[in-house]
Amino acid sequence: MFKKYLCLDVGDVRIGVARSDGMGMFAHPLEVIDRKKTKAIKRIKELCAQENTKSIVVGIPKSLDGTEKVQAEKVRDFIAKLEKNISGVEIIEVDERLSTVSADRMLQETTNKDAKGKRKVVDKIAAAIILQTYLDMKR
Structure with a gap:
């Protein structure tokens, strides 16, 4: 039996969301x-139903030395x-160190979006990086 996952990259303003494929191998x-325009919990609940998932991976932000700061508490x-x-x-909580930095670099290398355009996609790409890292660790 395969397991599908959602992944959240939780920020103060936006939450990036990614999902795994039906086999639980690849993140998308x-x-x-x-968060200012949408009731986040309600939307995540809807996504769990739509994606037929029972597991949510959530990135916990940590400093490079592994310590947790205020954002981790949030x-x-x-x-x-x-x-x-x-x-x-x-x-499922996972370390998300540098996922947003990686997503931002990936966007810089592959697109020529302006800063506003990047903000609209960087968080979901960061969520996909977090989820893919988790899925790879499970294998």
Whole structure:
């Protein structure tokens, strides 16, 4: 039996979302949730139903030395809200060090989008990088 995953790159303004393929082997960017315009928990719940997933991978931001700062606390607060509002879903925390930096570099090398255009996609690409790293570690 294969397992599908959603992955969240949680930020203060946006949440990048990625999903795995049906075999749980490859990550694909899905969307970016604007936290000011969308009820994030409700949207994530909808995505879990649409994607038929019972596992959400969430990136925990850490410093290069592995310590956690204020943003990690904010992400864990968000995870607590997910757990309270979405039943039957496993939450998996993973280290997301440098995922956004990697996504930003990838965009710079492959596109000529302006800064505003990059913001619309960098978070979902970062989520895909986090998820792919997790999927690769599982194998």
